[in-house]
Amino acid sequence: MKTKILILAVILAFGSNLNVQAQKLKKFGSSIEKKIGPKTIKVPYTDVVSYMGYAASGNEDEVKDGKKFYYIYVWIPAVAPEIGVRMMSPVGKTKIKKATQSAAYTENAKSTDYFDTYITLERSDIISKDNINEGAVKSANWVTLERNDDSSEMPKQPSGSSYNSLLRYKSEASDPLKALTVGLYRIGFTTYKTGEVKGTFLAEVAAPIKLPGVVMAKTIEDLKKGL
Ligand SMILES: [Ca+2]
Numbered sequence: 441m442k443t444k445i446l447i448l449a450v451i452l453a454f455g456s457n458l459n460v461q462a463q464k465l466k467k468f469g470s471s472i473e474k475k476i477g478p479k480t481i482k483v484p485y486t487d488v489v490s491y492m493g494y495a496a497s498g499n500e501d502e503v504k505d506g507k508k509f510y511y512i513y514v515w516i517p518a519v520a521p522e523i524g525v526r527m528m529s530p531v532g533k534t535k536i537k538k539a540t541q542s543a544a545y546t547e548n549a550k551s552t553d554y555f556d557t558y559i560t561l562e563r564s565d566i567i568s569k570d571n572i573n574e575g576a577v578k579s580a581n582w583v584t585l586e587r588n589d590d591s592s593e594m595p596k597q598p599s600g601s602s603y604n605s606l607l608r609y610k611s612e613a614s615d616p617l618k619a620l621t622v623g624l625y626r627i628g629f630t631t632y633k634t635g636e637v638k639g640t641f642l643a644e645v646a647a648p649i650k651l652p653g654v655v656m657a658k659t660i661e662d663l664k665k666g667l
Pocket residue numbers: 556557558588589590602603604605632
């Protein structure tokens with residue numbers, strides 16, 4: 441009887457430990473792989489911008505195709521080899537150094553609400569930084585280069601489902617339409633579901649090398665300050 445209780449206790453302890461580990465966000469690995477002994481690892485991106493937000497009724501940047509979008513703008517002044525984007529909800533106890541926190545996030549940091557995340561990488565037809573302004577950004581032609589709904593590389597959501605998102609976009613120099621050339625890009629953070637959603641989220645945009653002159657910001661106003 442005692443043995444059975446002990447086994448049960450071990451299973452419970454181990455089970456809850458697994459659960460904690462499942463929620464832990466690993467370093468953001470790039471597509472560059474390196475062999476360390478018998479293991480092959482994805483070399484982490486060196487340049488990562490993190491943003492913590494709170495999705496709620498009315499605080500989105502835009503509603504497109506019924507989805508509430510939050511954007512992070514990225515100015516790329518030279519050809520970039522690769523960009524990684526990932527998003528998880530809720531933020532929970534995840535601690536990220538130097539993350540920008542929106543006011544809506546700090547007010548709702550303890551919220552346990554979460555949602556099924558969805559990300560896009562978009563390129564505009566703005567190729568000169570002198571042409572970046574609110575009006576031009578609104579009327580620009582935005583083309584979606586890549587998107588992701590669910591990634592098994594991300595921590596599971598509290599429901600146990602792998603509904604968080606991750607994408608890596610590699611520049612294809614041979615194809616001008618697929619190359620990460622000079623210009624204004626944006627990352628769209630949204631939800632799989634259309635309509636009302638609520639919850640905290642962590643969004644990250646990353647590059648494998650520190651590209652001089654790359655500026656990432658939540659708003660066009662902040663982006664311009666960094667140019
Ligand atoms: Ca998803």
